Amino acid sequence: xxxxxxxxxxxxxxxxxxxxxxxxxxxxxxxxxxxxxxxxxxxxxxxxxxxxxxxxxxxxxxxxxxxxxxxxxxxxxxxxxxxxxxxxxxxxxxxxxxxxxxxxxxxxxxxxxxxxxxxxxxxxxxxxxxxxxxxxxxxxxxxxxxxxxxxxxxxxxxxxxxxxx
Numbered sequence: 001x002x003x004x005x006x007x008x009x010x011x012x013x014x015x016x017x018x019x020x021x022x023x024x025x026x027x028x029x030x031x032x033x034x035x036x037x038x039x040x041x042x043x044x045x046x047x048x049x050x051x052x053x054x055x056x057x058x059x060x061x062x063x064x065x066x067x068x069x070x071x072x073x074x075x076x077x078x079x080x081x082x083x084x085x086x087x088x089x090x091x092x093x094x095x096x097x098x099x100x101x102x103x104x105x106x107x108x109x110x111x112x113x114x115x116x117x118x119x120x121x122x123x124x125x126x127x128x129x130x131x132x133x134x135x136x137x138x139x140x141x142x143x144x145x146x147x148x149x150x151x152x153x154x155x156x157x158x159x160x161x162x163x164x165x
Contacts, residue, residue: 004044011040042104056097059086122149
C-alpha cells in the first residue's frame with residue numbers, strides 16, 4: 001500500500017514541497033474530484049481489476065470485480081446485462097479488453113453529470129404517482145433515499161424551507 005499512497009501523494013502535491021496543504025490533502029483523499037489526479041484514479045482502477053497483470057481489463061476481470069461466481073451455478077441476469085455493457089459500451093475498440101483510455105472513459109466519463117443522474121434517480125424511486133414531481137409526502141415516505149443522497153447534502157437540505165417542495 002505504501003508505494004500506491006506515495007504515488008498518489010506526489011500527484012496531489014502540486015507545489016512539490018512534500019507537505020500536504022488542505023486542497024492537496026483533499027486531492028489525496030478524494031482524487032476523483034481533482035483534474036490533476038485523473039491519471040491516478042484510472043491507474044488505480046486498472047491495478048485493482050487487472051488480475052492477470054497484462055495492463056488491460058478483460059470481460060472476466062470486469063465481471064469478477066462485481067460478482068464472485070462461487071457456487072458454480074448459473075450467473076444472475078444482471079451479470080448478463082453487465083457483460084453486454086462491457087461489449088457494447090466499455091470495450092470501445094472491440095478488442096475484447098479495456099485499455100487505459102477505455103477505463104478512463106468508463107470511470108471518468110466526460111459527458112456524465114453525477115448530480116443530474118442522482119436527482120433523476122431520487123425522483124424515479126420516490127415519485128409514486130409518476131407525475132415527475134415530488135410531494136412532501138413522497139419525500140417523507142422515502143426519507144431514507146434522501147438522507148443517504150449527496151444531492152440533498154445527506155438530508156441537510158431537506159431541513160430548509162423550499163417553496164418547490
